[in-house]
Amino acid sequence: MAEIDFIQSLHKRTTRNYLERVTTHDKAACAEVAKRFGADYWDGDRRYGYGGYRYDGRWLPIAERIAAHYDLRPGERLLDVGCGKGYLLYEFTRVVPGVAVTGIDVSRYGLAHAKPEVRQTLAAADARRLPFADDSFDVVISLGTLHNLSIEGVVAALREIERVGCGSRKYFMVESFRTEREKVNLLYWQLTCESFHRPESWAWIAGQAGYSGDWGFIYFE
Numbered sequence: 001m002a003e004i005d006f007i008q009s010l011h012k013r014t015t016r017n018y019l020e021r022v023t024t025h026d027k028a029a030c031a032e033v034a035k036r037f038g039a040d041y042w043d044g045d046r047r048y049g050y051g052g053y054r055y056d057g058r059w060l061p062i063a064e065r066i067a068a069h070y071d072l073r074p075g076e077r078l079l080d081v082g083c084g085k086g087y088l089l090y091e092f093t094r095v096v097p098g099v100a101v102t103g104i105d106v107s108r109y110g111l112a113h114a115k116p117e118v119r120q121t122l123a124a125a126d127a128r129r130l131p132f133a134d135d136s137f138d139v140v141i142s143l144g145t146l147h148n149l150s151i152e153g154v155v156a157a158l159r160e161i162e163r164v165g166c167g168s169r170k171y172f173m174v175e176s177f178r179t180e181r182e183k184v185n186l187l188y189w190q191l192t193c194e195s196f197h198r199p200e201s202w203a204w205i206a207g208q209a210g211y212s213g214d215w216g217f218i219y220f221e
Contacts, residue, residue, distance in 0.1 A: 001168075001203075001206070001211075001212065001213065001214055001215070002214045003199065003203075003214070003215060003216060003217070004069065004171065004214050004215070004216050005216050005217075006062055006065045006066055006069075006171075006173070006216055007062060007143065007173050007216060007218055008216075008217075008218055008219065010058060010059075010061070010062060011218040011219075012221070013058075016185075016189055016220070018184075018185045018188040018189055018220070019188065021047075021188050021189055022188050024047075025047045030047045030048055030191060031191045031192070033048045034048050034049050034191035034192050035191070035192050037105075037106060037107035037109065037110065037192075038107070038109045039109050041107070041109075041191075041192075042084075042085070042107070042109060042110055042113065043113075048191070049191060049192075053084070053085060055085075055087050055090075055115060057091075058087075059087050059088040059090075059091045060091045060094065060095070062088060062091070063088055063091035063092045063094070063095045064091075064095050066092075066141065066171065067092060067095045067096050070139050070169045070171075072092070072095075072096050072099060072138075072139055073096065073099070074096060074097060074098030074099060075098055075099070075100070076096075076099055076100065076138040076139065077099075077100045077102065077136065077137045077138050077139070078092055078099055078100065078101050078102070078137060078138065078139045078140075078141070079102045079103070079104070079130075079132070079136070079137040079139070079140045079141070079164065079165070080101070080102070080103040080104075080141050080142070080143075081103075081104055081127045081130070081140065081141070081142035081145060081157070081160075081161060081172075082104070082105055082106075082127060082142050082143065082144065082145025082146075082148075083103025083104060083105050083110075083114075083122055084105055084107065084110045084114075085110050085111075085113055085114045085115060086103050086111075086114035086115045086118045086119065086121075086122055087115055088143065089101040089102075089103050089115075089118045089121070089122075090115040090117050090118045093117065093118065100121075101118060101121050102121050102122075102123075102132075102137070103118070103121060103122040103123075104122070104123050104124070104125035104127070104130065104131075105122065105124065105125075106124065106125075106126060106127075107124075108124050111123070111124055127142065127145060127146065127149065127153075127156075127157040127160065127161075128149070128153050128156040128157050128160060129156075129160065130160040130161075130163070130164050132164045133164070134163055134164065135164070135165070135166035136164045136165075136166075137164055137165050137166065138165075138166060138167070138169060139165070139169045139170070139171075140161050140164060140165035140169075140170045140171075140213070141170070141171045141172070142157070142161065142171075142172040142173070143172070143173045144173060144174070144175070144218075145172075145174075146158070146172055146174050146195070147174040147175045147176075147193045147194065147195050147196075148192045148193060148194055148195075149194055149195060150194050150195065151195055151205065153194070153195075154195055154205055154209075155205060155208060155209045156209075158172070158205070158206055158209035158210075158211040159209050159210060159211075161211065161213070162209065162210055162211050162212060162213075165213070168212045168213055169213070170211070170212065170213025170214065171213055171214045171215065171216065172213070172215050172216075173215065173216040173217065173218065174195070174202060174215070174217060174218075175190065175193055175196075175217070175218055175219075175220070176197060176198060176199050176202060176217040176218070176219060177196070177198060177219060177220070178198065178199065178219060181221075182219050182220055182221060183196070185220035185221070186219075186220045189220055199217055202215060202217070203215070
């Protein structure tokens with residue numbers, strides 16, 4: 001198990017006004033809307049989530065890094081837990097032609113508006129109860145999803161990821177903090193987060209779940 005950063009460079013490209021997030025609108029009301037993971041979350045006003053999440057190729061370098069690190073090959077099976085609109089999965093099909101991609105998400109809106117090229121490989125499901133047999137996938141990833149679960153939900157999801165993945169080629173990325181400033185910024189900015197932990201605590205949780213893969217974090221600096 002190792003901490004690996006595939007994401008932070010992409011995450012840092014976005015400029016965020018943390019104070020405005022909590023002073024301009026009713027943050028609690030916005031969070032309630034965001035947690036429905038519907039149209040407002042994906043494609044509505046920025047106060048509710050992405051503010052319009054459309055394909056722009058930003059995930060291609062991430063897919064390249066992950067595929068290279070885990071030596072992903074044609075014919076292998078890849079699962080994305082919390083795939084959203086499937087943009088990252090689409091990039092994997094470009095980086096490794098012939099890879100068999102599958103994605104699950106709780107957002108039926110996100111799935112309905114997913115990248116057409118991979119939409120048929122996506123399904124509505126809960127990370128805590130994955131609808132797959134043991135050892136179904138060669139590689140399992142989950143980016144920006146598990147922090148949306150309570151701690152008991154995180155443990156359940158990691159156990160499921162461990163169950164459906166064969167071997168140790170597994171990776172999850174969550175929001176975290178290393179300093180008080182990063183913690184405050186995370187609290188100000190997040191809308192759907194339920195689990196707030198430092199990196200060492202995430203590592204401990206992964207161990208409690210019997211998880212054998214890697215992990216990474218994004219920080220709100």
